[in-house]
Amino acid sequence: MSLPPGFLDELRSRTSLGQVVGRKVMWDQRKSSQGKGDLWAPCPFHHEKTASFHVDDRKGFYYCFGCHAKGDAISFVKETENVSFIEAVEILAGECGMTMPARDPRAQEKQDHRTELAEVMERAVQFFRLSLNTGAAAAARDYVARRGLDGAALERWEIGFAPDGWQNLWDHLRGKGVGEDLILGAGLAKPSSKGGKPYDTFRNRIIFPIRDVRGRAIAFGGRAMDPNDNAKYLNSPETALFDKGRSLYNHGPARQAAGQGQPLIVAEGYMDVIALAEGGFGACVAPLGTAVTEHQLQLLWRISDEPIIALDGDTAGLRAAMRVVDLALPLLEAGKSLRFALMPEGKDPDDLIRGEGPAAVQSVLDQAMPMVRLLWQRETEGKIFDSPERKAALDKSLREKIRLIRDPSIRAHYGAEIKDLRWQLFRPARKPRAPWQPRGSWKPAPAPASSTTKASLLASGGQDAHTRLRIEVILATAIAAPDVIVQFEQDFEDLDCRDPDHAALRSLILRHGIVQPESLTDRIIEALGPGPLEKLHALRHVAISPCVRRPGDVELAEMTLAEELAKLKAHRGLTAEIAEAEEELAGQTDEAVTWRLAQAAEARNRATRSQNEDKSVFDIADNGARVDRTEREAFEAIMAGIKFERKRR
Structure with a gap:
């Protein structure tokens, strides 16, 4: 919905953030100064006993020093009421007596269409979950059991099964009266090139529902049961609900767990996330089988200031980490960075936690290296710098990477850290030299x-x-x-x-x-x-x-x-x-x-x-x-x- 210029400014000026937040919290009277609009309370976004949530009523902004949640009255209503931006605006406008501008009919139509698609996706979730209990899913049940998932875990993650067949889901949804355009629009089926009935997108696959931060089912991920299948993992195509580069698997629960103080972990796949969460690491997400995008990085930084990228301990995992480094360098801001935890060689987080337990994963996370160290490792590992030309090439490469950082303060600190690392590489410890002894191999003998x-x-x-x-x-x-x-x-x-x-x-x-x-x-x-x-x-x-x-x-x-x-x-x-x-x-x-x-x-x-x-x-x-x-x-x-x-x- 398009709002006229100045509408939001007037809404914010009429709204008392202290009153809006006061409906959800109890103010700490010892720290708060009502007359100055300086208000403190325990944060409503994460569990705590101390009052670290600060509201500046005069400026209209809030900030939590614990989970770093921040925003204005609109964002507060949006997050606490679990509503969209426009819905939050409508709530506040109604409270302060402002009339909402007329909705754009086309925008309303799009919103209604997305609501219908979300309802179709929920029907598909139920179909896949029921299919996992059928005789055709025996191999799928054996597979998830071998991966350490019991019935309770299957229920929590809503894991299902897509039967092997061309129109199983299509026929089920059509039998429930769902329109063909909605099934196709949700990405659950694809039109036939031969002019026949559309066929299911997912067939003979274990299904992982993908939900957005509000909990709506927006897509599915499918793991092939046939080892000869061309695609081991398959995601829903992009739809009006699903943008792969702007979504994260387990986004909502991870944000809640991170708000309670858990470190945010970014794993590679669905099973890694599930294994980590089942092992006690609830704040974990995955980028849906693609390289991390700029939008996903921004989503991660909204959840945590320093997410930990946990990647497989192999060459592919290291290459993926390096791609993230190159992507993140221009986007770094003060207090926003990444750390990298590389699993033991040949293992992913799922293997490690099932084989050695949560303590082994925690040990790897504790050793997570800052991004600047991984950048240094990429430029120096396996290389010999035995000539001025090779040293100059290293300096040039590092300077080019550091120049990508837009924030001048961070760029300066990266430069200082790189200098320290360079100093350690090229200046090995030397034997102490007597103050009278000149440089060179000749050492004068003491005169008689x-x-x-x-x-x-x-x-x-x-x-x-x-x-x-x-x-x-x-x-x-x-x-x-x-x-x-x-x-x-x-x-x-x-x-x-x-x-x-x-x-x-x-x-x-x-x-x-x-x-x-x-x-x-x-x-x-x-x-x-x-x-x-x-x-x-x-x-x-x-x-x-x-x-x-x-x-x-x-x-x-x-x-x-x-x-x-x-x-x-x-x-x-x-x-x-x-x-x-x-x-x-x-x-x-x-x-x-x-x-x-x-x-x-x-x-x-x-x-x-x-x-x-x-x-x-x-x-x-x-x-x-x-x-x-x-x-x-x-x-x-x-x-x-x-x-x-x-x-x-």
Whole structure:
């Protein structure tokens, strides 16, 4: 029925939600403030002792903090009176003296037609239930008995049987005076292509009635008794009553059980739902033999904020779970998500509960994983990430999935969780390294007592200023243009940051700058506060860096990082070779050698203290890196001392 604009707004303004709800509940006088329209009561939608149901009479909305039911006066009447939307509007309009607009004759005709179809469906339910007790249904009775269903369970679920024959149901309904158009319109029979009498849709099948949330029979599901039948399970065709993508098996009872605090479980088939419900898991539904649709997801979220998808423990079950993940990502909202409980391999919920009991099912449900973990599992399971290209492909795939999430807050939290998982995958535990020990395979031996003088000339306590300044420029460059981090991931991994602030920044750059670089600065401030960043950018050599002054310039950042990292590598190589030379000359006390080494060390120190090194002349080292010529001369002086000593020997 079409209502004129403004009718519902006027109806809501005339209606007191407090009075409407007050007919169904007893207000908690201690928590309620009648004068302010702030009212509290035990929830009418689920059993509870405390007053968690809140009504804001001034705004006209209610919300339950227990079962999360929410709405206005119309939805409250609709749910508590079990009526349609238009019927709820009619009830409220009559109470506040408003005249309902004239009904659209065509809409009324459609409503009447649906009512007639529902009556035909109830006749079919009774026919199938009676047929299960006939001699022709002996095999069907044996089958349901083997599946653990006794007489009481058959009665509760209204399970029936469609006899093997072309017109059994058709003839029965026609004998009761039901019109042919209604039988065909309800999907109970199909017209013959040969021009003869229509034939039954269900033949030689165990029948499961499908009811809507209001309890009306809207369709049937049939399980074939013939193992050679083309379709093991068959649902009613779509009709004026039945939309397969908008319906759930066991919808009404599951909603009631979920309102009483049970977790909502989504299984794959009718028998899974029945087995779970009989085992004490009353809040369970099934999507009627199809992949879960967007409309069904919305129905699930109206029942529960976090339904558990319980699927078979096989490849097909895992594929079905992945399809649900892809469907759900764009629809996620704050507080609305999914969890996934995968059954043991080769078993479905029905097998598990019959074989091992409800406790085994509960154990699987307790281990249900959040959706982000299943997404991660799909992208990483069975794959090896032993190259930058494979890691980059993983990052790209994950970024594409995260971008599907429309809610920015949820998208950010997914990104953070993925970063944590990525960190755990690519950053295995490392053995602790002594603060003086440089990276690489070479480990200098401790110098003997007689080489104290040479050690003081060649070794510097802690990290020298040359290395520290370059690291600070590298960190600032990455933060200014985080899109380049993925290209230099291994170099950042090898960066030797001995300053605690530097180490913390490097860790956050690796952790957050690859999967979601646009939020790197926010993540650093969130983790460390603004202090370390302010301290870094206050350094003169950082502040004048072109990359810092031109943030986001990816090309400039790439060139800067490549050059600075090459310099660090060359400097690290010089440091290691000088230390090796020191070790080789250990025990020698020749003053000439000592003097030469002292001069080499001093030359090296002058190079590291240079404040204008970018203007110096560079040589190309054997490894292709640019090396400050002063450093090269220092190294050559050391090697000359080594050669001199060898000749002297």
